[in-house]
Amino acid sequence: MTAVTKVPIPLDQRLSAFVRGPLVGLVWLATAALCVALLRDRPVALEHRAWVPPVEYEVSTPSSGVLGVVLVRAFQEVRKGELVAQLDPRPLEARLATANAEVLSLRAQIADARELADAEQQQAESLAAQEATSDADSLRMRMEGDLLRSSFDESDLRLGVLELEVQLASDEVGADLLQAQHLRASRLAEDGTGWEAEAADLALELRQAEERNRGTAARLSGQREELLQAVERTAEIRRGFPAATGAMDLPRIPAATRALEAAIRVQELVIAELELERDALNLQAPIDGQVSALYVGEGQSLMAGRAVMLVTASAAREAVVFVDPEVASGESLVGRSVELRAGERRSLETKIASLSPKTELLPERLWPHPASPAYGLALRVPMGESGMFMPGEILRARILPSEN
Incomplete structure (x- = not known):
């Protein structure tokens, strides 16, 4: 049998075979080991469910009354401060008319009391002149008359102010009603369901x-x-009375005059209250947004605090991220960065502002199955003025690794 002779393999061929075979495996093994070493303690960013809760405000009536006119429709855009509804102003107008009549009655009583006081003063001065009284008594009588006339002037002016205040309040109620009617007619004209001439009138x-x-x-x-x-003149006469006459006491104001002054103060309070009620007739939009729902219609009687409509804000400033309680158990999440994403192009990085103390029920839209409620810890995330996400929009959220 012929012996097999081993032919030596050149070194370059050995190296080439090693590179193509075991070396490749060693490189892959080293790479895998390095990746495991680098990622072993690195936290993994998980995706969580999130959404932008709508901000809703109810427009309610501050006082009882009848809803006179509703100036908006469902799903209509409104601006903050815009007049959206108005209570029927007729009961307030009736009370203003009553207050005006009372003011006129008081003015008539003031005029009668003034005439009576002037007659009594003239009679007293005539008797004093006939009896040749002293100069001091004459001066006292004249100053008493001046003080009484000045008091009447002050009361008359105060009633004049009240009369103008009632008139202005009544006219402003009418102007508010005209403004509401004009706004409604203008919108109907824009929609093609009303007449432009009516809006112009x-x-x-x-x-x-x-x-x-x-x-x-x-x-x-x-x-x-x-x-x-007039108030200053009356006060000046009162201050100078004792010094000029040498008397220690001021002249006595008739009881009828004191009663009139008390009635005037009562009417001042009544008119101030009516002015506050006038402001409560107009219901305004609290925010920029959209009318989501109308709860009542025109002509319905309303109790104070009854909601008339619901307005949803057009922009949201906060998102809510729901996480599993185990995610928040290891370390505090407040202050951590979070990325909010909707679709592939819209994303926002912000920080977690607060964490709910206990688990909350997720909105039904975020449940994995309609019949399976989901719970989680709620993270409040401010969005500032970006306006990137719409109220009610569902988002994806990733809590980014801590910088520490």
């Missing part, structure tokens, strides 16, 4: 009413200035 009436109110307000301002001057 109401606009003219509104401008005239506003002009009248400005005139009344100017007269009221002037009347108030005169009232302040």
Whole structure:
């Protein structure tokens, strides 16, 4: 049998075979070991369910009344401060008319009391002149008359101010109603369901009413200035009375006059209350947004605090991320960065502001199955003024690794 002779393999062939065979496996093994070493303690960013909760406000009535007019429709966009509804102003107008009649009655009583006081003063001065009284007594009588007349002037001016205040409040109620009617007519005209001529007529009436109110307000301002001057004159006479006459006591104001002054103060309080009620007739949108629901209709009687409509904000400033309680058990998540994402192009990185103390029921839209409620810890995440996500939108959230 012939012996087999081993032929030596050149070194370069051995190296080439090693590179193509075992070396490749060693490289892959080393790479895998390095990856395991690098990622062993690295936290994994998990995706969580999140959404942008809608911010909703109820527009309610501050006082009882009948809903006169609703100026918006469901799903209509509104601006903050926009007039959206108005209570029926007729009961308030009736009370304002009653207050005005009471003011006129008080003014008539003031005029009667003034005439009676003037007659008594003239009679006293005539008797004093006939009896040749001293100069001090004559001076006292004259100052008593001056003080009484100044008091009447002050009361009359105060009633004049009240009369103008009632008139202005009543006219402003009418102007508010005209404004509501004009706004409604303008919107109907824009939609093609109303007449432009009607809106133009109401606009003219509104401008005239506003002009009248400005005139009344100017007269009221002037009347108030005169009232302040009259009050100062009365006070000056009161201060100078003892010094000029040598008397220790002030002249006695008749009981009828004191009763009138008390009645005037009562009417001042009544008119101030009516002005507050006038402001409560107009219901305004609390935020920029959309009318989500209308709860009542025109002509319905409402109790104070009854919700008339629901307004949803057009922009949201906060998102809620729901995480498993085990995720938050290891370390505090407050202050950690989180990435919010909707679709592939819209994303926002922000920080966690707060964490709910206990698990909460997720909104039904975030349940994995309609019949399987889901629970989690709620993380409040501010979004600032970005306006990137819409209220009610469902998001994906990733809690980013801590910088530490």
